[in-house]
Amino acid sequence: MTRALILLRRRLVGSVFVLLIVVIGTFLLLEAAPGDAVDAYIVSTGGDAGMIELLRHRWGLDQSELTRLANYLWALLHLDLGQSVTFSRPIRDVILERLPNTLLLMVSATALSFGLGSALGIYAGARPGSARDRFLSIGSLALYAVPGFWLGLVLIVIFAVDLRWLPIGGIETLASDKTGLDRAADIAIHLILPVAALGFIYLALYLRMMRAGMAEAWRQDFVLAARARGLSRRRVVLAHVARNALLPLITMLGLQSAQMLGGSVVIESVFSVPGLGRLAQEAVAARDTPLLLGIILTSAVLVVVINLLVDIAYAFLDPRVGAGEAGA
């Protein structure tokens, strides 16, 4: 327990430092953009030079870059991401409103790719070199080559346009006044296609990693010992080979979280899911740089938190992980 705590503290300190680099880097990158929030605002509402001057002053845009960066960091400490021009609301509120949809999509897609991927990986790795092993390896590689957004469109053509089994997009039926379980079921039905499009792509990754890990584990002495003890093949595969191959996959869960978030940007756009990714696209279209900055920071924090959770889970699952190895 204490070891896990030490590891957690060390990771937290490192994470804060990394997030600081992210904030400063992204701030400077977006500063390079031609035009600022006032320009974007004036384009949509109209206004004269005096108005522009006034707004620049009120939003602090007439100050130097460094002062504004300092102000931004100071505001961040109070969890204030600033005001969105396009939504005329605090950016934090807009993001918090969209975040649950993205999280739901990500968690479901991760569960699908991790669950099915590792199960198929065990199935393939139980008999290395067999026909089913080769078939699954190549099949998963083919799946990994599919662009998620295109898979999404193909799924729409098949299941929403031709068969009419599933809705074409959105997160729930609009203005249906559904509550409780009905609403949950409605959201679940809307999520089937986007989750499939996002999850199936990464399934291949877990399948291949599981398979590779099992091929490695088959050569270990403890597997030989287990077989020598006369354990059934099934037991050897599940309790010894697969179990040891599973640990690296858990680390992968954390590393993949950034990829998943990136992938959900396009998937949300294909299925019109009002999540963080769709918001990022709206921010790009409206040239709302502060909003884009807020979204990038939120995603970075999300990735850091997921990785921390994965590290903690790992420390509990694998007793060999000590605080000494944690710094690497």
Next chain:
Amino acid sequence: MNPLRRFLRTPEAVAGAILLAALIAMALIAPLLFPGDPQAIAGPALLPPFQDWSLPLGTDRLGRDVQAELFHGARTSLAVGLAAAAAALAIGSVVGTLAGFAGGLVDEMLMRVTDAFQTVPSFLLALAFVSVVGPSLGIVVAAIVLGTWTGPARIARAEVLSIRERDYVASARAIGMHPLEIAFREVLPNALPPVLAMSSVIVAAAVLTEAALSFLGLGDPNRVTWGGMIAEGRAVLRTAPFLSIVPGIALVLTVLGVYLAGEGIVETTAVRRGLS
């Protein structure tokens, strides 16, 4: 058995090589087969495939020749994939070598910056970068590199850490070679093989990212891209799904070819560790 013969005996690797060769051929002959602007109107709008043999794959919403667009799109995908991978591998190995060889504070700083780049979802970073600087082919490549150089950097660093203690590095120090010269002339070349083994994955990722950016309307507007074609077809997905499906199949075959050929090369050239 020599590597080439071993490569040719692996059916997956050969399939990958054939797919890649077809793609490269498409990219090279595109301007000969379809001279002129592939985005020009060539016939009636929304002509289905296999109807008119002068336009075998039909036309899109504006009457543009889908086959010509497909061939020219191969050029964009290939150019972006190769350029982005080359830049990512070069930047990654230089950063990784510097970090691993210098150690101490330099290593710490460079690795925290690498962490920072890996913490931001690379697609989001690419999206922000292109939207800030404006879409053009070079910017799209740069945006993809922003999110892909970190992998090679980590691998190069790990490799350099093991190489820098070897005898030939110590002897280079002993004869008074400049540390930077040791890093880039003695250490970096020896750290390259595992970094280069990543190239197929990076080319594939770059092709897919370019497609996704173009799909969202952030590709170079003056070039035909498969992602852009898929987005175009999306508007008529109900009536003419083939417009989105055909360029998608081209993308899948391209990426699959890169993976298969890459895996084949790595497996046949690397020293096999044990049997699997």
